[in-house]
Amino acid sequence: EVQLVESGGGLVQPGGSLRLSCVAAGFTFSSYEMNWVRQAPGKGLEWISYIRETGSTIYYADSVQGRFTISRDNAKNSLFLQMNSLRVEDTAVYYCARGPLGYLDFWGQGTLVSVSS
Amino acid sequence: DIQMTQSPSSLSANVGDRVIITCQASQDITKSLNWFQQKPGKAPKLLIYDASNLETGVPSRFSGSGSETDFTFTISSLQPDDFATYYCQQYDNLPITFGQGTRLEIK
Numbered sequence: 243e244v245q246l247v248e249s250g251g252g253l254v255q256p257g258g259s260l261r262l263s264c265v266a267a268g269f270t271f272s273s274y275e276m277n278w279v280r281q282a283p284g285k286g287l288e289w290i291s292y293i294r295e296t297g298s299t300i301y302y303a304d305s306v307q308g309r310f311t312i313s314r315d316n317a318k319n320s321l322f323l324q325m326n327s328l329r330v331e332d333t334a335v336y337y338c339a340r341g342p343l344g345y346l347d348f349w350g351q352g353t354l355v356s357v358s359s
Numbered sequence: 360d361i362q363m364t365q366s367p368s369s370l371s372a373n374v375g376d377r378v379i380i381t382c383q384a385s386q387d388i389t390k391s392l393n394w395f396q397q398k399p400g401k402a403p404k405l406l407i408y409d410a411s412n413l414e415t416g417v418p419s420r421f422s423g424s425g426s427e428t429d430f431t432f433t434i435s436s437l438q439p440d441d442f443a444t445y446y447c448q449q450y451d452n453l454p455i456t457f458g459q460g461t462r463l464e465i466k
Contacts, residue, residue, distance in 0.1 A: 279403075287395075287403065287446055287457040303454045337402055344391060344450035347414070349402035 244268040246338050246350030253356045258328050264321040264338030264350055272316035275342045278323050279349070280334035288334075291323065292343060306332075328357045361385050361449050365458035371466040378434040380461045382447035387427045391451035394423055394432045397460075398443045406445075407432065437463075 250262040264276070278291045291312040292301040300312055311324040321338050335352040362385035372378050382392065390410040395403040405414045407423035410430060420435045434441055442465055447458040 286460045287397075287448070289455045289457070301453055343453070343455050344393070345405070345408055346393070346395075346403075346448075347405050349404075351402055 244340075244348050246340065246348060248336060248338055248350045248353040251336065251353030251355045253358065254328055255359050256328060256330055256357055258357070259324070259326045260328065260355060262323040262325065262336055262353060262355070264323075266319045266321070266340075269340075271314075271319040274340050276314060276321045277339045277341070277343070277346060278312060278321075278336060279339050279346070280332075280336045280355075281352075282331075282334045285334075289343075293321070325355070328355075330357050333357045360454055361388060361452055361456050363447055363449055363456050363458040365445075365447055365461050367461060368459065369462040369464065371464045372437055373466045374437055374439055376437045378437055378441075378463065380432040380445055380447075380463075382425075382430040382432070382458050384428045384430075384449055384451075388449045388451035390426050391449055392423075392425070392430050393448045393450070394421075395446045395448060395457075396441075396443045397446065403446065439465075 245267040248264045279289050290303045290306050293312045309327045313322045333356050335354050337352045338350045339346040340348040364383045366381045392410045394407040397403040406417050406421050411423045422433045424431050444460045444462045446460050
């Protein structure tokens with residue numbers, strides 16, 4: 243069974259940092275492109291970052307460029323999102339999603355990040 | 360960025376009804392469009408990819424059509440499990456973008 247389990251969310255003050263993790267199971271993680279997508283409370287979906295299977299290609303949305311860093315450890319079946327200089331508007335549920343940009347075929351259940359003073 | 364505009368934003372319907380949701384792109388995206396279903400507190404689920412292809416395991420009452428800038432998502436006969444929010448998503452250009460969502464409610 244395919245599983246993606248996110249963790250690392252929580253309450254942080256503006257300007258703070260958090261590191262999100264997504265652990266994969268049930269498929270060959272190293273063979274898949276991966277993404278982070280977020281959803282602010284009561285709002286729609288916003289794609290924020292992509293990483294190729296080997297980590298050789300990375301993309302970011304403008305809203306997080308320069309503040310967030312995506313990475314992966316294929317030996318540990320894990321995807322990461324390092325979030326620095328957090329803003330109130332970064333408050334959202336963060337999902338990891340498997341697949342190329344045109345085929346996000348499986349998503350984790352998400353982890354909530356709250357940025358507030 | 361490519362803007363995706365869904366219509367309607369919300370919709371009330373009965374079990375058994377035929378439901379149509381539209382999605383308009385701000386520029387030509389050929390057939391680079393997917394449809395997702397999301398239930399409250401749950402992750403999105405891919406239903407339709409490349410505008411008209413049914414994802415494995417998705418019931419055939421769901422379908423999609425369209426190309427360039429205008430797309431349609433149809434549920435042929437609404438079932439109780441279908442009440443959810445639906446999103447279109449384009450992947451023709453970075454950043455990939457989603458429509459604002461269509462909330463489908465029970466009448």
